[in-house]
Amino acid sequence: MSGAKSQGFRQSMAALHTWVGLLPGWLLFLIFLFGTTAYFQQEISRWMRPEMSASASSRSPSFPTLAAADTLLRDRATGAQEWNLSLPARGGQVVRVSWEGGEAAEGKATLDPATGRAITVRETQGGNFLYRFHYDLYAMPRIWARSLVSIAALAMLVAILSGVVTHKKIFADFFTLRFWKGQRSWLDSHNVTAVLALPFHLMITYAGLAALLFTIMPWALDAQFPARKAFNAAAYPDAPEFPASGRTGAMLPLPVLAEKAEALWGGGHLGGLSIDHPGDANATASAYALRDRLGRPSPRLILSATDGRLLYRAATEGGARATQDVMILLHLGTFAETGLRWLYFVSGALGTAMVGTGLVLWTVKRRQRLPDPARPHFGFRLVERLNIAMMVGPVAGIAAYFLANRLLPLGVALRDEWEIDCLFLVWGGVVAWSLARPAARAWIEMLAVSAALYALVPLVNSLTTTRGLVPSLSAGDWVFVGFDLMMFVAAGLLAFAAWRLAARKAKAPPRRTRTGTEIMA
Incomplete structure (x- = not known):
């Protein structure tokens, strides 16, 4: 009797596995395919901008590059109300400099991250488009796209768990891969690609759901906050404002400000710098870190641009928020060095193959009937x-x-x-x-x-x-x-x-x- 119940449960899981795998399967294939390329999105962006120098492939720009940006801004943007500096993660992106407001005309420049030389690069979204497509899709309202992706990820999690139950000999079959045997080979390929990277599949799916947690499950927010704006205000509070004094003041060079920010982070890498009221005695520098450290938050800092004093540090994240950030970084893999990113990439390719072989297997099995x-x-x-x-x-x-x-x-x-x-x-x-x-x-x-x-x-x-x-x-x-x-x-x-x-x-x-x-x- 217990055997019959077990068999009935397994058949139910098989049916669940089949349909939650098929219905969102094509979207899951796109998510895995484009998401896998994203582990080398900076390198793809680097290839798609051949005008950059061959040495522009380090993790972050050197301080001489920041010095070049500092010189450019002081030459071209005197009198502007705001300077902005955007830095790349691994050299795939260029260094972007812009200024606006005040007496100076609005402007921008592009610098090579390795040399600091002003360059003109072809207009391209590079690897960033492939990365964003895997969760924002394209030409679709963002809320709808992310809702579809979240539902597909939830179905993927159900398919993984039901698949483990359904294929009771999934690990044994892993060692009996048969080639060119029709349906048997497709099933073996599906099993092997699933087992080889099963921990990765579980992690990447669950972490992806954590990243889009409130997209399809907003009830906790609705219960605590009257509107999403109220939640954003509580979770991401605005930094204090530091108005201009109207008196001139000598500013520290950008490399010095960057060095002070990274020292306060304890090793975090600078991702962006924004100078408000440059040239004023109350000029401030807002520093943003790259998200490349697992479990070690680098909050936004505001420094005095004239003497480097710390004026504001974002509050330490709570346990829930810190846990979500770790899950997001595990999903993105931005903390990983080259070897681990290759492991991410291969595991993602196996996940893509797993979804693809499952879709083909559906038709191969039913053709016989x-x-x-x-x-x-x-x-x-x-x-x-x-x-x-x-x-x-x-x-x-x-x-x-x-x-x-x-x-x-x-x-x-x-x-x-x-x-x-x-x-x-x-x-x-x-x-x-x-x-x-x-x-x-x-x-x-x-x-x-x-x-x-x-x-x-x-x-x-x-x-x-x-x-x-x-x-x-x-x-x-x-x-x-x-x-x-x-x-x-x-x-x-x-x-x-x-x-x-x-x-x-x-x-x-x-x-x-x-x-x-x-x-x-």
Whole structure:
């Protein structure tokens, strides 16, 4: 009797696992795919701005760079009411300087983070777009996008837990991976990619939910605060204001202010500096830290810009807020050095493969139950075509995004938006092709096209810049070398997948038209 109950419970979990995996599965694939690229978003941004020097890849700008920014602001922005300095995390972004208000005309400048030299870089959103897409999506109200992502993440957590229950031999099957065995191979691949990074999948999903905690569960806030503005005022109180005195005063150089801020943080890295009333005796410097330290908060500081005295330090976070911050940093991985970020990246790639193999497995399993596999019902065809559109489409689109960065004219208006448009144009082309062609053919053809696009990226880069693979190897520019090699790896994997499907289709009996899932099985 207990065995029957156990079997019934496991079957219930299997059904739950199937549907909570399928319904948000395509969105989960996008979240994992774009989120995985985000672990190297700074390096991607670095590659997409080839005008920056080859040495612009350190964790934070050197003090000589800050000195150059200080000189520029004192030369160009005398009389402004506010100076702003934005610093990059790992050299992927440029140093941005701006000033506004007062007698000086509003202005801005871009500096190379390694040399401090004023440069002109192509307009691009770089890796930041790929990062933001995985939780904000695109061209959608933010609240709706984050609600959808939160629901998908909640479904992912349920799918992971129910999957562990459903596959009672999931860890044993991990050691019996069978290749080219149809449905059995897809199930084995799904299990292996799940088990290899299971702790990561649990952590990244739960931490992602913690980051978007109040998006779909706002009731605790509603019970304590009359409006969201009241919560924001309590959680993120405004700093005190320090008005100008009307008397001139000599300011400390920006490198000195940065050094004092980092000393007060106990090792935190400066991420931004804002000077209010520069040149006034009551000028202040607001310092913001990079979020790159796990469990060691670096609150906002306000220093006197004339003598470096600490005027204000943000209150210490409570236990709940500090815990949420740790969860967010675990999810982002911004605290991780290169080796750990590669582990994050590989685990994210396994998560992407886990979701993808699960979506394919759904169609492979159900094909065998169809009365006439050559004429499947509408629901089956819809899932089959959505698999192609939502898995191959964004993969090809990301390659198009990189190619557009090199091929679009540098002076074209809204250039960064055109790069994004190219991603969605190619993605839309894959959708249209998958609807117009037999599913089996569409899988093979779109995988082959995607492979060609990724193989083109290093070639186009070498033809349009001086930062091709060979010159980068000679110069020891490992960001550009690593990027080009990863493009070749992606092209090789996609080409191999297309070749395997084409070879299987060639062996298939010609007696009737075979569906895409029959070829993949």
